[in-house]
Structure formats: C-alpha cells, structure tokens
Amino acid sequence: MREIEYREAIREAVIEEMNRDPKVFLIGEDIGKYGGAFRAYKGLLDMFGPERVINTPISESAIIGAGIGAAVTGYRPIAEIMFIDFTTLAMDQIVNQAAKIRYMTGDNLRCPLVIRTQGGAGRGVAAQHSQSLEAWFYHIPGLKVAMPSTPYDVKGLLKTAIRDDNVVMFIEHKMIYLLKGPVPEEEYTIPFGVADIKREGSDVTIFAYSNMIYKALEAAGQLEKEGINVEVFDPRTLVPLDEEALINSVKKTNHLVVVSEACERGSVASDIAVKITAKAFDYLDAPVKIVAGLNTPIPYNSTLEQASIPHAKDIVKAVKEII
Amino acid sequence: MPGNKKTINSKILNDIQNKNDNNITNNNIKLNGSKTSDKKEINYLSSMTEVIDKDKKYKEKKLTGEQKINLLRTIIKIRRFEEKTIQLYQIAKIWGYLHPYVGEEAVAAGACAAIDRHDYIVSTHRGHGHSIAKGADLNRMMAELFGKATGYCKGRGGSMHIADTELGMLGANGIVGGGLPISVGAGFSCKMEGKGRVTLCFFSDGATNNGVFHESLNMAAIFKLPVIYVCENNMYAISMSVCESVACKDIAKRAVSYDIPGVIVDGSDPEEVYFAVLKAVLRAREGLGPSLIEAKTYRFGGHHPNDPAEYRDKKEAEYYKTEKDPVKNYKARLIDEKVVTIQAIEDMEKQIMQEVENSVKFAEESPEPSLEKFLEEVSGI
Incomplete structure (x- = not known):
C-alpha cells in the first residue's frame, strides 16, 4: 500500500468530502494561500476558491460562531483553531453554544460542525503552544472528541467527523504531521467509538492515543526483548469511547497502563483508570498504572520540555512495576 | 469612576427627547461635522451617501393600513404574552x-416585519418578543x-433557548x-x-x-x-447603565470602525424601526454587507x-412608561390616522388575550417530558 504523510491524509479527506458534498467548507486563520499553519490545506484555496476556503482574521470566537451559524442553517463547516491553546479564546462558542445547541433546542437545531485543532509538546514552542487540553472537551456533554494517531486513522476519522450531525473536536498532534503511514487509494471511513489494537499482546494493555501511541509502541518493542508481550490499545475517539474493547483487552492481559501526554490531574487518563477499575476489577491482577505528563506548564528548554512528557522508558518502568 | 447616575441619566433623557424630533432619514450618524482629511473617513461618507440614495424609493414608501395593523397586533401580542408570563412566574408556574x-x-x-419568513433571526436572553414577531406559535x-x-425545545431549554428551524x-x-x-x-x-x-441579529447594549x-x-x-445587527439599547x-459602561454616547457610532452604516432609531416607534431595518435589509440583499442599527428603547x-x-x-x-409606551402610542397613532377604530382595537385585544389564555391551557394540559426517554437518550454518549 502507498504511504502518505499524516497531513496529506487530512488534505485528502477534506478534498474528497468537499467534492462529495458542496455544503462542506473550511474556515480558519491562515488557511488561504498559506495553506494552514501545518500546510494541511495546501492548494485548497486554488482548488475550491475563497467562498469555500474562508481565510479569517484572528477571531477565534467568530470562527467557531461562524461554524455554528452555518451548521445550524444547513452547511457542514470545518472550523480550524490553529493551536488547541487558542480554543481558550472561543470557549463560550464551543462549550456554551456548539456543545449545547442541539440538545438545548430539543433537536430543533442540528450542528454538524468539525473543529479541527492540534496540540501537544515537543516542538520547543513553550507553554502557550504545547498544551494537551483534550480533557476539557472530553468533560463537556455534547462534544465528540477524536484524537487520531496515524495517517490511516486521521483520514478515515475526519471523513466520519464531517458526516456526523454533531459537534466533533478533531484534535491532531503537531509532532506527527510529517509522519508517513499506509493509506489506501480507495475510499474508506472509520466509525467513531471503534478502537484499534495497534499491537496485539497478552501480558499487559497499554492504553494510549495521539502521539503517545508511538511511545507505547516503542516501549512494547523494548519489553518484547525482555519477554513481556504488550498490547497497544488506541481508542481513536475518546468520545465516544470503545469501553467494551478496552475491557476485553484487559480481560485478556489482566494489566492496564494508561498513557497520557496531558498532566494527570483531572485527565482523560485518570478517568479511564477509574472506569476500568470499576468495571473490570475482577480481571485486574494489579492496580491500573498511569503514566502522564508532569503538572507543569510546558517549558521552552528542550531538556525540561522532554522531561515534562512521558517517554518509552517511563512506560517500560510502569509496566515492570505492575507485572 | 462612575459618574453621578441621576445627572447622566437625565442627560440621556434630554438627548433622547431631542432625537424624537429627528426622523429616520436624517438619523444616520452625523459625520459631516467632523473635520478630517483622512481618506478612509471620506470613503466612509461616500458609501453612506450611496446607501441613502439607493434607499430613496424606500423613504417614499409608506406602510399600508394592513401592515400597520399587523405591527400593532404583534406589539400587543408580545405585551400580553409577557404580562401573562410575569403573572405565571409570580405563582411559580414558570421558574x-x-x-x-x-x-x-x-x-x-x-424589525421582523422588514424581513421575510425564510430569513433568519438570532435572538437574546430577552427573546420572547423576537420569537413572537417572527411568527412563533x-x-x-x-x-x-x-x-x-x-x-x-421539548422542555429542555426554557425561556432562554427557544429556537425553531422552520421559523x-x-x-x-x-x-450575553x-x-x-x-x-x-x-x-x-x-x-x-x-x-x-x-440574518437579523438582535443583541443588547451590554453585548x-x-x-x-x-x-x-x-x-x-x-x-x-x-x-443586520439590531442593538436593543x-x-x-x-x-449597569449604558452611561457608565459604553465609552461613546451612541452605540451606532461603533459602526464607523467597520465602515458600515450605523443608524439610530427610536425603538418605541415600530415604523421607524421597520424602515431602518428595511433599508439595511435591502442593502444586505444587494450584497453590500451588514449594517448596525441602534434602537433606543427601555426595559419597563x-x-x-x-x-x-x-x-x-x-x-x-x-418618562418612558408614560411617553414611550409602544402599545399606547401606536394604538393612539393608528386611531388618529383612522387606520383602526377603538372598537377594532378592543376586538384585537380580546382575540389576543384569548390566544394567550389558550396557550396557558395548552401548556398546562401538555405532558411532561418522559424521564425514561431522557435517561435512555443520555445513556448514549
């Protein structure tokens, strides 16, 4: 199968969906000639014109509001917030408006809106451009949250997100845009709420998502040499969450390590740990272990930045502690 | 530092009373008096003039008797509905x-009389009037x-979230x-x-x-x-008084920053509002962009x-309750213009009161949302 970059997979999904449905359009900052901060929209302005590739001023609330207003009147916008850190500027529109509008109006207004954004550390861009804020959106009823880790997943999930009648927070990771992976030429979609086992194993389940999948796979490779057979579980979407598949994995391995780049306090990771402890307690041979980022704003200095997020060695250590 | 509220408010009162002498056609922000050689400013003035010229035909237009009666009916309907909701709130039927x-x-x-049924409105927390004027049931x-x-909203939204795609x-x-x-x-x-x-967007001075x-x-x-941005000031x-919270005297003046028309209207006069909005609607339909209309009004x-x-x-x-009551004033005006008779207004009032009473009966007799269904729905995601 051919291999393409993560950002190219995003671009393909967007092109296919815009060709399929004239109601799909793009709105966001620097998405015109510039092609988006990570060039995922390269050439789309020429392809679809300024009516469907709307390049906006730096107005995050108005970008999300524009997405909501167009969505409730029949369009399928993909609103881009350049960094997840900047969603803070649009939280009323995301949390009080978009997330609530369908339910609050008795299903009267449907809001098929995709909010594309990216987060994560590793690029030396410090505390206001490196956060992992998925827990905020995970917490809000009315939002779906997708966090694809591979080119294959990002394409299939983005196409599903665009076709969904609800608001989807589509969170990418800045460190994997250039990563290549197999993506079929023919069309496909990936349903929400269906996890993917990135590596099968029998001794321990590592729950990870987004960029942490790669750290988990690295750890699994190292542990294999020591005779520990690791299963790497990628939920792909945090909301909806494929709980059943996770429980089944734990039933098989009897051990769970949850990995999260976001700091542990109030995190998705701690929520997963609680869920599995409550629902699969009888299958666990040891307490669920969490490997998470430190409780710190992400530092600029590379050594400090790397120290603030989990790595394969941390995951290896955690696995050994419970096995 | 907050100013002396009494003094400021009486100043506003005077301003508004003075503005009553103006009519819609000369209520656009007066920039002519400002001395400036800035090109942007000049462009702005010329675009304003263009709009005013384009609208000559609208200035000459008059409302038909039927349109006026419809305006009156809407105003009375909103008033009676709101009076009823206040009564029901006091006895905790509404919470x-x-x-x-x-x-x-x-x-x-x-404002809603100046748009068509298929046009959109965006409303506020004080939104019952907007819904009724757009034709809500x-x-x-x-x-x-x-x-x-x-x-x-199937009981999920309440007063602050009424919405309807069809409307x-x-x-x-x-x-806010x-x-x-x-x-x-x-x-x-x-x-x-x-x-x-x-799209007609209502919002408040606070917003x-x-x-x-x-x-x-x-x-x-x-x-x-x-x-069409309609600021209900x-x-x-x-x-919080606008005198203490808005840095310029007239909110419509803020339109200058966006190079769009900014218009002030007397919000107690439905015809003045109608013509100003209609002018902005025409402009919008022609692809000339948004307008800002500041309706000076008062929360009784x-x-x-x-x-x-x-x-x-x-x-x-x-002052507002006695001099600027839209229900009282518009009734008097239409009687004076011989558009309606006192008897016709009484009949209209009776019919509206009946409609309001019927809505209460309908609401009281309607079923509660199903708790089982609610729990089933939320068990999804």
Whole structure:
C-alpha cells in the first residue's frame, strides 16, 4: 500500500468530502494561500476558491460562531483553531453554544460542525503552544472528541467527523504531521467509538492515543526483548469511547497502563483508570498504572520540555512495576 | 469612576427627547461635522451617501393600513404574552430565569416585519418578543416555559433557548453576546446559498462591550455578509447603565470602525424601526454587507420579574412608561390616522388575550417530558 504523510491524509479527506458534498467548507486563520499553519490545506484555496476556503482574521470566537451559524442553517463547516491553546479564546462558542445547541433546542437545531485543532509538546514552542487540553472537551456533554494517531486513522476519522450531525473536536498532534503511514487509494471511513489494537499482546494493555501511541509502541518493542508481550490499545475517539474493547483487552492481559501526554490531574487518563477499575476489577491482577505528563506548564528548554512528557522508558518502568 | 447616575441619566433623557424630533432619514450618524482629511473617513461618507440614495424609493414608501395593523397586533401580542408570563412566574408556574420584553415590543415587531419568513433571526436572553414577531406559535412557546414535552425545545431549554428551524429562529441565548458570532455563520450561509436570504441579529447594549461584538461585526463587514445587527439599547445591562459602561454616547457610532452604516432609531416607534431595518435589509440583499442599527428603547420592568430596578431613576422609568409606551402610542397613532377604530382595537385585544389564555391551557394540559426517554437518550454518549 502507498504511504502518505499524516497531513496529506487530512488534505485528502477534506478534498474528497468537499467534492462529495458542496455544503462542506473550511474556515480558519491562515488557511488561504498559506495553506494552514501545518500546510494541511495546501492548494485548497486554488482548488475550491475563497467562498469555500474562508481565510479569517484572528477571531477565534467568530470562527467557531461562524461554524455554528452555518451548521445550524444547513452547511457542514470545518472550523480550524490553529493551536488547541487558542480554543481558550472561543470557549463560550464551543462549550456554551456548539456543545449545547442541539440538545438545548430539543433537536430543533442540528450542528454538524468539525473543529479541527492540534496540540501537544515537543516542538520547543513553550507553554502557550504545547498544551494537551483534550480533557476539557472530553468533560463537556455534547462534544465528540477524536484524537487520531496515524495517517490511516486521521483520514478515515475526519471523513466520519464531517458526516456526523454533531459537534466533533478533531484534535491532531503537531509532532506527527510529517509522519508517513499506509493509506489506501480507495475510499474508506472509520466509525467513531471503534478502537484499534495497534499491537496485539497478552501480558499487559497499554492504553494510549495521539502521539503517545508511538511511545507505547516503542516501549512494547523494548519489553518484547525482555519477554513481556504488550498490547497497544488506541481508542481513536475518546468520545465516544470503545469501553467494551478496552475491557476485553484487559480481560485478556489482566494489566492496564494508561498513557497520557496531558498532566494527570483531572485527565482523560485518570478517568479511564477509574472506569476500568470499576468495571473490570475482577480481571485486574494489579492496580491500573498511569503514566502522564508532569503538572507543569510546558517549558521552552528542550531538556525540561522532554522531561515534562512521558517517554518509552517511563512506560517500560510502569509496566515492570505492575507485572 | 462612575459618574453621578441621576445627572447622566437625565442627560440621556434630554438627548433622547431631542432625537424624537429627528426622523429616520436624517438619523444616520452625523459625520459631516467632523473635520478630517483622512481618506478612509471620506470613503466612509461616500458609501453612506450611496446607501441613502439607493434607499430613496424606500423613504417614499409608506406602510399600508394592513401592515400597520399587523405591527400593532404583534406589539400587543408580545405585551400580553409577557404580562401573562410575569403573572405565571409570580405563582411559580414558570421558574428559572425569565426576562420580559415589556417596553421593547416595537423593536422586534418593526424589525421582523422588514424581513421575510425564510430569513433568519438570532435572538437574546430577552427573546420572547423576537420569537413572537417572527411568527412563533404561542402554544409551543408557553409549553416550553412550562417545561413541557410540547414546547419548542421539548422542555429542555426554557425561556432562554427557544429556537425553531422552520421559523428561521436560530435561538435565544443565555450568554450575553453569545449570538453575535453565530450570526456571522448564518450570514455566511445566506451568502453562500446566494438566494438573497438575510440574518437579523438582535443583541443588547451590554453585548456591545463584549469582545465578540468586535470580532463578529468586523468579520461580517470584511466578508460583506448579509447580516443586520439590531442593538436593543434598553439602557441597562442588568443594573449597569449604558452611561457608565459604553465609552461613546451612541452605540451606532461603533459602526464607523467597520465602515458600515450605523443608524439610530427610536425603538418605541415600530415604523421607524421597520424602515431602518428595511433599508439595511435591502442593502444586505444587494450584497453590500451588514449594517448596525441602534434602537433606543427601555426595559419597563427590572432585569427579571423579581428585580425592583432600584438602581434606576424613578423619573426616568416614569418618562418612558408614560411617553414611550409602544402599545399606547401606536394604538393612539393608528386611531388618529383612522387606520383602526377603538372598537377594532378592543376586538384585537380580546382575540389576543384569548390566544394567550389558550396557550396557558395548552401548556398546562401538555405532558411532561418522559424521564425514561431522557435517561435512555443520555445513556448514549
């Protein structure tokens, strides 16, 4: 199968969906000639014109509001917030408006809106451009949250997100845009709420998502040499969450390590740990272990930045502690 | 430092009284007096002139008797509906937050009369009047206020969230200014669809001090979106007076920043509102972009039914209630113009009261939302 970059997979999904449905359009900052901060929209302005590739001023609330207003009147916008850190500027529109509008109006207004954004550390861009804020959106009823880790997943999930009648927070990771992976030429979609086992194993389940999948796979490779057979579980979407598949994995391995780049306090990771402890307690041979980022704003200095997020060695250590 | 409220408010009162002498055609912001050689300013003036010229035909237009009667009916319907909701709130048939539109009826009535049924409106927390003026069914509105399954939002939203796709009513809003960014999206939708549809966005004086006001008007202006921004300046954001919260005297003046028309109208006069909005609607339908209309109006009651509004000057409130009551004034005007008779108005009142009473009966007799269904729905995601 051919291999393409993560950002190219995003671009393909967007092109296919815009060709399929004239109601799909793009709105966001620097998405015109510039092609988006990570060039995922390269050439789309020429392809679809300024009516469907709307390049906006730096107005995050108005970008999300524009997405909501167009969505409730029949369009399928993909609103881009350049960094997840900047969603803070649009939280009323995301949390009080978009997330609530369908339910609050008795299903009267449907809001098929995709909010594309990216987060994560590793690029030396410090505390206001490196956060992992998925827990905020995970917490809000009315939002779906997708966090694809591979080119294959990002394409299939983005196409599903665009076709969904609800608001989807589509969170990418800045460190994997250039990563290549197999993506079929023919069309496909990936349903929400269906996890993917990135590596099968029998001794321990590592729950990870987004960029942490790669750290988990690295750890699994190292542990294999020591005779520990690791299963790497990628939920792909945090909301909806494929709980059943996770429980089944734990039933098989009897051990769970949850990995999260976001700091542990109030995190998705701690929520997963609680869920599995409550629902699969009888299958666990040891307490669920969490490997998470430190409780710190992400530092600029590379050594400090790397120290603030989990790595394969941390995951290896955690696995050994419970096995 | 907050100024002396009494002095400031009486100053506003004088200003507004003086403005009564103006009519709609010369109520655009007067920039002619400002001395400037700035090119932008000159361009702005020429674009204003263009709009005024384009609208000559509208200036000459007069409302038919039937249109006037419809305006009156809407105003009375809003008033009677709101009076009833206040009564029902006092006896706890309606609960939560209720923000009556009493005193501001002419704004919704005039503005919504200037758009078509298929056009969109974006509303506010004080939104009953907007819904009624857009043609909402009183039964479904009242049922929503009673939290019943037959309400517009199936009892999930209440007073602050009434919305209806078929009516083009994109929702009241519990967040001050929350609807402003949404109007931008509705505007994009109207523009992309290319059928001449427009969006009417209501918001308050309070909302204009929020950052989204700037983001939204700027974006609407950049993309020449067909949105008509109607600021209902009722002079108070809960208890905060516009005199203490808005840095310029007239909110319409803020239109200058976006190079769009800014117009001030007497919000107690439905015809003045109607013609100003119609002019802006025409402009929007022609692809010339948004307009900002500031309707000077007054909230007769407090922020909500239990707010005695002690922060306001009694004389000020008294002035508006006696001199600027849209129901009383418009009735008198139409009788004076011989458009309606006293008898016809009495009949209209009776018919509206009946409709309001029926809505209460409908709401009372409607079923509660099913708890089982609710639990089933939320077990999904």
